[in-house]
Every structure is written in structure tokens, then in C-alpha cells.
Amino acid sequence: MSSNRRLFWGIVDKIEALIDSSMYSPGSRLPPERELAETFNVSRPTIREAIIALEVRGKVEVKTGSGVYVLKPVNQLDLQEKVNAFEVTQARALIEGEVAAIAATTITEDELARLHQTLVDMENSNFIAAADKEFHQIIANATRNNAMILSVTNLWNLRSSTPEIIKDYDSVCSKDNSKTLSEHKAIYQALKSGDASQARSAMHSHFNRLINVLFDAVESRALEEITRKNNEKRGLYSIPNIAS
Template sequence: MKTRRMFWLIAEKIENLIDSGLYPPGSRLPPERELAESFDVSRPTIREAIIALEVMQRVEVKTSSGVYVLENPKQKEQETLDKVSAFELTQARALVEGEAAALAAQSITAEELSALESTLNVMKSGVGAEAADREFHLIISKATKNHAILLAVENFWELRDTLPQVKNAYANVCSQSDKDRLLEHQAIYEALKGRDTQAARLAMHAHFNRLINALFDMSEAQALEEVRKKTTQTRDLYSLNHLLAKH
């Protein structure tokens, strides 16, 4: 137990040195002997620490070459997340949730239909509509009886609620379309209630298609506003009005 605690401690120290920039991605760690002397531990402890770092995908051991530092997988993941746009997320949701609705139409229970109807009533009231929206989609995902689909949809909502670029875009669009959203959810509900696979898929696609178009409209409006601001700034810069005002 003591040995295990020691090599994890050394692995953590080496990882901290990597994160500090002392050993950047692509660089080679010092030889095992030097690391052992530097941390005042045995070489077997260093070997165990390196194995731990390899499992964590922080280093790569190349036979007869040495131990090389890899890019931080968490940083790579974050860089990928930063590139996810509201358009990409909405398209992905449409593809997955369209099929989820079609599948759910075959297996949804009376209890799940009742739960969906309850979320519609909440949306109609206007109080707690956002939470009801999320619950509506998750109920359908659960109704598929497919845990992988449920996990995917839960992850989509996590991205929707945590990625700033997506969260802001959705907030601007959803706040202006409560009526449309309610009608679209009602159409999805009726298709599921009727056990109509194709209608459920189309209703879900229609819901996301309207959302994508709304996102484009918002993006265009923002772009036009940005152009207007730049034009105004340029006009002010080169305007001769201040000279004419003297006469």
C-alpha cells in the first residue's frame, strides 16, 4: 500500500511538471535514473509512475527511445468542445432524436405518454418551460429503451447548457419562439400517441429544422448589425462634417 501511494504521488508530481510546461508535448522525459535521483525514490517506483502516466494518456513509452509527453487529452477535448457550434449541435440532435422519436413510437408506455402530456401543460403555463422542454426530450429518449440513445441525448443537453457559444445562441432563439416550440412538441406528442413511427420522426425533424433556421436568422441579424457598426465607425473616421460645420 505504501509503495502504491508513493508511485501515485510521483506520477502526480511528474504530471504537474508536464502541465507547468517544463516538459511540453513531444518532449522526452529525463531517463529513469535521473528521475529516481530527482524525486529520491527507487527506479521501480519511477517505472510504476510512468506506467500510471501511460494509462492516463499523458506519456508514451517508446522502446529503446524513451518516454515522450503526449498532448493533454482533457485539453484536446476542451479544444474540440470550443469548436462545437449551435448549428452543429442542433444538426446532431435532429439526426439522433429524430430516430429516437421513431423508435419510441413503437415502445412508449401509457405512463410515459402521460408524463409527456404533463410537460406540455407546463410549457403552456409559461412557468418552468425550459425544464419541461428538457424533460420532454429525455422522456422520449427513455421510451426508446435504448440506454445509448438516452446517454447521447443527455450529453447533448449537457453541451446545450454548458457551452457558452451554444447556450447564448439557444437563449436568444428560444426566448422568441415559445408558441412555435409548444406547437412542435404537441405534434411530436400526437405522433407518439398514435404510434406513428414516420410521423414522429418527421415532427421531430420539423422541430429542429425550425430551430436551425431561427439560428441562421439570428446569425444573419448579428452579422448585419456588426457591418452597420463598422460602417458607422468608418463613416465617422472619414467624414468631413466637422469641417463643414465651421462654415
């Protein structure tokens, strides 16, 4: 790494440390570029590069004509509470589609045998939820990629992260086990044949149906709520009730 690059990253670290120590508090404006250059005894272009890096890291926001402002740290729990079942399912589709494609070229005979056992368990209605989870985890593990494995695990955990997501997934997972089983079988066959493209496609098809079922469930609940409210109003405004 060149001395200029080391200098630039050094400034990034120093400003970030000042932000983390609340020397520059969330919502406050950083000193002007010229002042920062004097403080750290570097050129203004170096400060400019450091600000860009801090913006990429989500530490500051550059407002044209106004200045550079310190951002409030992202609270992981706050962010998690904003996630919904549709986002989780879309993310799983994208990530697990690639996981399946990789696994098609790396999965072992032992893993295929364990994968097949989850199909047997689902077909016999034995521990369906557990078999479903194990099916996806075996495929993730087969990639031999720890980042992929962690991503799949974290996304699975998000399924039970909020009451809303739990309710949405319960409405989906409590029905159409035969379709889930059929989709799992298609994924299994693609993995067994070592077809990465087909494995990705089969996984995408699986999650695409789940998203559509989610929409149907949410729509059904919305209609039930509308009916309930209309019935309340019907009782409130009915002539017999008024005249009695």
C-alpha cells in the first residue's frame, strides 16, 4: 500500500474514532474541509477522499451546499423490526438460489442421502418444519462457504424475529405441504444430477410460490378485516337497532 493510501485510511480511522467517541455527535456537522486538513495536517484532496469513504461506511452524509453531517448509528434491532416476510423470502430466493447452484457442484453422496431423508420425513408428515429447515441447511453446508452458510442461517432466523413475520410464515407453512415437497424434490434432483442452473431455477421456483402464497394470505387477512369493520358499521347504522 502506498504512503498516500496509508495516509488516507489513517484519516478515515481518526475521524471515525472521533465520531464513535461522540466528539462529533449524530446530527452535527463536521468542520469544513479546510479546517479538517489543518487539524490532521494533510491536503484537502486527502480529506475529500476520507469523507467519501466515511460516507460509504454510513458514518456521514454529504449535503451539497450545506456540509458533511454525522449520521446516527444504525441500530440492528431497529432495522430488524422493519423487515417483513416478503423481504425475507426475496432475500432467501436470491441467496439460496446461488447456494443451490454452488452446492450442485460440491455436494457429497452423504449429504445427498441426508437430503433425501428430509424428503422422506416430509412425505410421511414427520417433523415437517424441522425437515424443511434441515433441507435448506444441508444445501448451504454443501457449499463449503462459511459466509453462505451464515447468510442462510441468519435469514432463517429472521423468520421468527418479529410477530408479524411469524404470523405470515405460519399462514404459508401450515398449508400446501405437498407442493413444498414437490419443489424440494425438484431441487434435490437438480443437485443429484449436478446441474447448477437447474438447481438455481428450482430454488427460485420454490420461493416464487411462497411469495405468491404470502400475498394471498395477506390479502385474505385484509379482506377479513374489511368484512369485520363493515359488519360493525352495519350493526351501528341498522334501522332496527336505531329504532329499538
